[in-house]
Amino acid sequence: MRLEGSCHCRKVRFRVDAASPVPYLRCYCSICRKVAGGGGYAINLGADARTLEIEGAAHIKVYETSPAHSTPTAICGRRFCGACGTALWNFDPRWPDFVHPFASAIDTDLPAAPSHVHMMLGSKAGWTPVDAGPDDAQFDAYPEEALAAWHARHGYDAE
Numbered sequence: 001m002r003l004e005g006s007c008h009c010r011k012v013r014f015r016v017d018a019a020s021p022v023p024y025l026r027c028y029c030s031i032c033r034k035v036a037g038g039g040g041y042a043i044n045l046g047a048d049a050r051t052l053e054i055e056g057a058a059h060i061k062v063y064e065t066s067p068a069h070s071t072p073t074a075i076c077g078r079r080f081c082g083a084c085g086t087a088l089w090n091f092d093p094r095w096p097d098f099v100h101p102f103a104s105a106i107d108t109d110l111p112a113a114p115s116h117v118h119m120m121l122g123s124k125a126g127w128t129p130v131d132a133g134p135d136d137a138q139f140d141a142y143p144e145e146a147l148a149a150w151h152a153r154h155g156y157d158a159e
Helices: 030-035 147-153
Strands: 002-006 013-017 025-027 053-055 060-065 076-081 087-091 098-101 117-119
Touching: 013 087, 013 098, 030 076
Parallel strands: 025 117
Antiparallel strands: 002 013, 013 053, 060 076, 076 087, 087 098
């Protein structure tokens, strides 16, 4: 699915192809909560890094997270608009084929998720409610099921 996204002030616009476009994974880690999670969590999608097209790249800033900022596995460059602060996408050099756009930055209509996965609940803020449905899964850390596997299991195979 072709996704189009932008920041709030529209100085940054981007397009990317996503085989995993359903916003189902809610991350409650301290990084997502602080840099992008107005509800105490953020929702990331999975997209093909090779297809990323950017307008207004000069306005993009990068916040490099590291183990010193959170968990031993958190190594990620979070792109955001330097003008308005909108969180745009994550990029982790350990998986160079992928970018993870924040669903909140996507302007394209996204499919509704049949259920949600609530992850990193072990670092959830006390004020954050977990609005879990009856079919939702919950994990203190990372779920074992990969992004692509969840999409395939729910019939959202790559197009």
